[in-house]
Amino acid sequence: MTIPSNRLDLTFQKYQNDLEAKAISVLRSGRYILGEETLAFEREFSDFLGGGHTVGVACGLDALTIALRILGVQDGDEVILQGNTYIATALAVTHNGAVPVFTEPDKNFGLDPDRLEEAISPRTKAVLVTHLYGIMTPMDRIRSLCDRYGLLLIEDCAQAHGCAWNGKKAGLFGDAGCFSFYPTKNLGAFGDGGAVVVRDPEIARQIRIYRNYGNDEKKRSLTAGVNSRLDELQAGLLRVRLSHLDEYNQTRRAVAERYLREIKNPLIRLPEALPGACNVWHQFVIRCNQRAALQNHLFKKGIGTDIHYPIPPHLSATYRSLGMQKGDLPVTEALAETVLSIPSYYGISEEEQAYVIDTLNAFRV
Ligand SMILES: Cc1ncc(COP(=O)(O)O)c(C=O)c1O
Incomplete structure (x- = not known):
């Protein structure tokens, strides 16, 4: 018997007809960036999580990088994260000029609250929790430590679509939840994709502006942003997958x-x-x-x-x-x-x- 480490074709085959129909409908629509599919996906993803405002971006790394930036992480800040996370989690910190402070994980691969507390310094600005391997990190103590020390809490949910802690979904515990839709993920696109989920509508608005060159809806340039958008084709296909x-x-x-x-x-x-x-x-x-x-x-x-x-x-x-x-x-x-x-x-x-x-x-x- 031959069993590969992973197979993506099976996920596709199960709802192949729906996915193909959606792809054709987007191709025929004439709208490929920031249209109805993206808006609908953003709404539906927030519904799936049970809260928050979702903003689609180009990939998981961008979701993390943009979330940290808009929440105010900057040069010289320290961000605490578990040492065994994926490199992209740390890169998001570095791309904002901040310093990653790696701590030892707990026995279940997650950020260890005891080690977190030891690592807090006057320069600590944020805590970045990765729910690695789709295993939910217990969030109570981490949440209360962040409150006690006045730290931002960001969740890397790239591997955790649908994880929950005592019934509350990953992505809703802190200031931002960052998702990747890389094809291998539990919710995987057919290319790159990502999203930031935030509780504060004003932060969501700023992320929307930042992901689109820093322009508002009237095309006024407000800040030096980036081009990091979830495209219509991926958003449409993700909607089909999200429903399953x-x-x-x-x-x-x-x-x-x-x-x-x-x-x-x-x-x-x-x-x-x-x-x-x-x-x-x-x-x-x-x-x-x-x-x-x-x-x-x-x-x-x-x-x-x-x-x-x-x-x-x-x-x-x-x-x-x-x-x-x-x-x-x-x-x-x-x-x-x-x-x-x-x-x-x-x-x-x-x-x-x-x-x-x-x-x-x-x-x-
Ligand atoms: C834990 C973690 N964080 C961040 C990322 C980055 O996501 P992306 O590949 O969509 O940029 C990934 C996935 O590759 C990941 O597994």
Whole structure:
């Protein structure tokens, strides 16, 4: 049996007719940027979340960069984030002239509130939480720490469309929720796309202006903005996908629940499902100290895997200037050396799941 690490064709095939019809209708509409589809998607995405004002942008990195900028993060500010997040989370901080302050994650890959409190300094301006792998970070203590210290709270929800904490959706806990619609995401476009969700309508208005060169609706230039818009074709296709997102997420949840129940091997550590957290399992990430051997064992049995992520941002060439060394973030670094994402994509069959489980359970060193 051959099982790749991911398959996007299955998500497409399920609603192929609707997606093709939508693509044709947008192509025939004659309106390709900032039209009805984008407006409707923005409305529907806020409805899906249960609040907030959504502004579509070109990608997840732009969503983060623009949100931080409009909320006032600037040169010399510090932004606290977990060390094991994706590089793009940190880049958004850097692109605003601010300094990323990496902290060790908790045992479930999320920002650890204890470490967060230790990292707060007089220069701290914001806290950036990534709900990594579609696992919801418990938000109560983080929210109250941000309130106590007067810090902005921004959520990187690139992997967390539909995650919730005690019934409230990821993206609504802080000053901004930033989403990516990169094709592999739980809500994936057919190209790049992203969105910022904010509670404050005035901030939403400023983001709308900023994403469109800094022009208002009357084409008056108000600020030096950027060109970062979600286009009509992606917005239209995302609307089709959004209407099925609960179903997509539910099937990923069923796969994760089965893996959590049936993968039993003392060499493999499984993620935890915390009470109160509704996860969407963007990736199903296991940990193994003998990762290379495990990956090779799976490969030989036809099972593809991936590593999210092999080099943590603080050890990347990009962040050499921070002067951090190997050993500075031992928990983060151990994760980079042990995490392995196994196939858990939408559409993986029950038989394929069983094969993945049996192959993992048969692993020995
Ligand atoms: C956690 C995280 N943040 C940010 C991004 C950036 O999103 P995009 O690729 O749409 O720019 C991604 C996705 O790639 C991501 O996984």
